[in-house]
Amino acid sequence: MHQPGAPMSVVPDTVQRFETAEYEQRLARTRVAMEARGIEVLIVTDPSNMSWLTGYDGWSFYTHQAVVVDHHRPPLWWGRTMDARGARRTVYMAHEHIVGYPDELVQSTTAHPHSHLAEVLKDRGNGGARVGVEMDNYYYNAAAHLNLSDGLPGALFVDATGLVNWQRAVKSPRELDYMRKAAQIVERIHERIFELIEPGMRKSDLVAEIFRAGIRGVDGEDGFGGDYPAIVPLVPSGVDASAPHLTWDDERFATGAATFFEVAGCYRRYHAPLCRTVHLGDPPDAMRRAEAALIAGLEAGLEAARAGNRACDVADALFTRLEAAGIDKEGRCGYAVGLSYPPDWGERTISFRRSDRTVLQPGMTFHFMPGIWMDDWGLEITETILITDDGPAEALASYPRELTVKS
Numbered sequence: 001m002h003q004p005g006a007p008m009s010v011v012p013d014t015v016q017r018f019e020t021a022e023y024e025q026r027l028a029r030t031r032v033a034m035e036a037r038g039i040e041v042l043i044v045t046d047p048s049n050m051s052w053l054t055g056y057d058g059w060s061f062y063t064h065q066a067v068v069v070d071h072h073r074p075p076l077w078w079g080r081t082m083d084a085r086g087a088r089r090t091v092y093m094a095h096e097h098i099v100g101y102p103d104e105l106v107q108s109t110t111a112h113p114h115s116h117l118a119e120v121l122k123d124r125g126n127g128g129a130r131v132g133v134e135m136d137n138y139y140y141n142a143a144a145h146l147n148l149s150d151g152l153p154g155a156l157f158v159d160a161t162g163l164v165n166w167q168r169a170v171k172s173p174r175e176l177d178y179m180r181k182a183a184q185i186v187e188r189i190h191e192r193i194f195e196l197i198e199p200g201m202r203k204s205d206l207v208a209e210i211f212r213a214g215i216r217g218v219d220g221e222d223g224f225g226g227d228y229p230a231i232v233p234l235v236p237s238g239v240d241a242s243a244p245h246l247t248w249d250d251e252r253f254a255t256g257a258a259t260f261f262e263v264a265g266c267y268r269r270y271h272a273p274l275c276r277t278v279h280l281g282d283p284p285d286a287m288r289r290a291e292a293a294l295i296a297g298l299e300a301g302l303e304a305a306r307a308g309n310r311a312c313d314v315a316d317a318l319f320t321r322l323e324a325a326g327i328d329k330e331g332r333c334g335y336a337v338g339l340s341y342p343p344d345w346g347e348r349t350i351s352f353r354r355s356d357r358t359v360l361q362p363g364m365t366f367h368f369m370p371g372i373w374m375d376d377w378g379l380e381i382t383e384t385i386l387i388t389d390d391g392p393a394e395a396l397a398s399y400p401r402e403l404t405v406k407s
Contacts, residue, residue, distance in 0.1 A: 016055055016092055017268050018174055023092045026053055029167045031071055034160075039132035041121065042069040042160055043148070045140040047341040049164035050077075051269060054093060058086040061139055061341060063106055064113040070126070073097075078117055080106060114144045118151025127152055132160030138343065165349050169336060170363035175270060176386065179338065179365060181218070182272035183384060183396035185226045185265030189213045190276055190399050197406060199255045199280050203248040207233050210263055217267070227266040230345040231273075234262035241378030244371060255281045255407075260371070260380040264345055265397075271337055271345040273367045274397050275380035278404045287379060290372050291403045293325035294381050298370055298401065301333070301352070305368070305385055305393035311356040318370050319354065327372060332356075334368040337384060362389045365396075379403070 030053065034042055044067040050056050053067050054075050065079030074097050077087045081100030088095055101116040121127065131152065134140050136159070149157055171179065192213040196206055210233045217225040236246040238257035253259065257280060264273040279287070297318035304317040311334075318333050334352030337345055345367070350358045352368065364387040371380040381401050385393040 015090055017057075018055065018092075018172075020092050022172060022174065023053070023055065026167065027069065027075065030069060030164055033163050033167060034069070034071070034132065037132070037158070037160070037163070038130055039158060039160060039163075040070065040129040041126045042132045042163065043067075043117075043134070043140075044069065044164055045134050045144070046137050046164070047139065048269075048339050048347075049134075049168075051341070052168055052339055053164065054087075054091040056087055057090045057269065058083055060086065064117075064144060065139075066117065068117075068121070068124075070124075070129075076120075076124075078120060080113075112143060112147040114147040115151045118148050121152060121155075126155070128154040130156045130158060132158050132163060134161050134163075135159040136161040162349060165347050168338060168347055169349055170361055171338060171365055171386075172363075175338065176363070176365075178268050178270035179272055179384070179386075180396055181224055181267040182226075182265035182270050183274075184218050185214060185267060186263060186272050186274040186384075187265075187397050187399050188216075188218065189263050189265060190261065190274065193261055193276075194278065194404055194406065197253060197259075197278055197280070199407075200252050202250050202252055203235060203237075204250045206253075207235060207248045210235075210261075214263070214265060224267065227269060229264045229266045229271060230340040230342045231262075231264065235259055236378065239376045242373050242376055244373055244378070244380075253280055258283065258287065258377055258379065258403075260378055262380060262382075266345075269339050269341065271340055272384040272396050273337060273345060273369075273382065274384060274399060275369070275371070275382040276399065276401070276404065277379050277381065278406060280406055283403060283405060284377075286374075287377060287403065289325065290327060290374075290379055291381070293322050293327055294370055294372060294379060295401050296325075297321035298368065298381060298383065301368055301370070302383070302385065302395065303392045305360060305366070305387060306391065307360055307362045307387055307389065309360050311350050311352050311358045311360065312354050314360075314368070315352045315354050315356070318352075322370075322372075329370075329372065333370045334366045336364065337367040338365055360387045362387055366393075368393075 068076040084100035237259040300317040332353035336347035
């Protein structure tokens with residue numbers, strides 16, 4: 001019990017997850033990209049980009065918030081005043097670089113938070129700047145843009161969608177450490193799935209255990225807990241598995257149906273997605289043939305996922321194997337992955353598809369995501385992979401790829 005006059009417990013100023021030097025390197029890379037596009041002030045509203053630039057972490061992205069970057073000052077965190085407390089606990093900048101707006105602006109019908117941000121920018125001398133904004137982003141809507149631009153009539157606005165995202169493509173050693181921990185977590189999620197699934201079990205009960213395993217993380221002396229993933233578990237069965245993005249209900253697993261489990265381990269907001277498929281009872285021959293083609297294509301794609309090759313080379317390696325087996329698939333079969341917040345764990349940059357000619361570099365990480373969705377069933381076998389300095393890509397998780405059969 002605290003005694004009067006005794007010093008209170010000392011807590012750290014922040015819960016910083018990276019060294020300040022790493023944040024400063026990220027800021028420098030972002031400024032180079034801004035300079036190349038003639039951007040004087042960058043308004044970052046994607047919470048993943050906000051976190052990558054400053055360390056900010058909080059469930060506050062349902063309200064308007066941003067990080068402001070210029071070329072000569074530390075980043076400025078701007079958001080709801082009550083969330084400024086969370087910024088003081090998580091960002092690396094000094095407290096004078098944290099600005100809150102009053103709660104009366106939250107979901108107001110008469111005023112908008114981005115009008116407040118416009119005044120902040122004018123006070124900083126940016127009223128006539130060339131301002132970059134993330135136009136195609138979940139968190140920057142039409143009302144935000146209208147109010148910001150109306151409040152800064154002398155500014156020139158340019159689309160900076162993806163500018164910060166592309167700086168995140170090559171991961172640092174600390175980022176890779178977090179992703180490897182996430183991969184260990186997703187291994188345990190799949191172990192728990194196979195242990196528990198059986199005919200008659202309610203889907204909602206199994207999904208509860210998926211969440212439990214993901215948050216519990218890895219036990220032991222050197223263990224660690226997990227974080228919430230940016231996408232909830234996707235667990236469609238039977239005909240529902242012909243659609244890639246269905247979640248779950250309280251129906252019971254049935255014999256004779258396949259269920260794919262698209263889940264991710266998450267550690268300190270870094271993700272390692274991993275999809276596997278379970279069939280209750282003997283699978284049909286068509287599914288077995290698709291499984292063989294999918295695994296062969298996955299292995300071919302891993303072999304092609306080398307530094308110096310292109311994203312399209314990975315897609316072509318997979319699709320060529322599938323086409324040889326008589327399976328037509330189009331679109332993309334993977335995407336950059338790492339730090340993220342809902343509603344997506346992808347980085348919204350590089351895609352594994354035949355039209356993407358981005359050159360792969362060591363340290364890039366992807367969810368290599370070959371899925372097959374037929375008229376009345378679906379099959380997913382995926383890996384989170386790392387582009388290495390030399391040789392084929394490394395799968396971060398280690399879990400059997402084969403279709404799991406359980407009676």
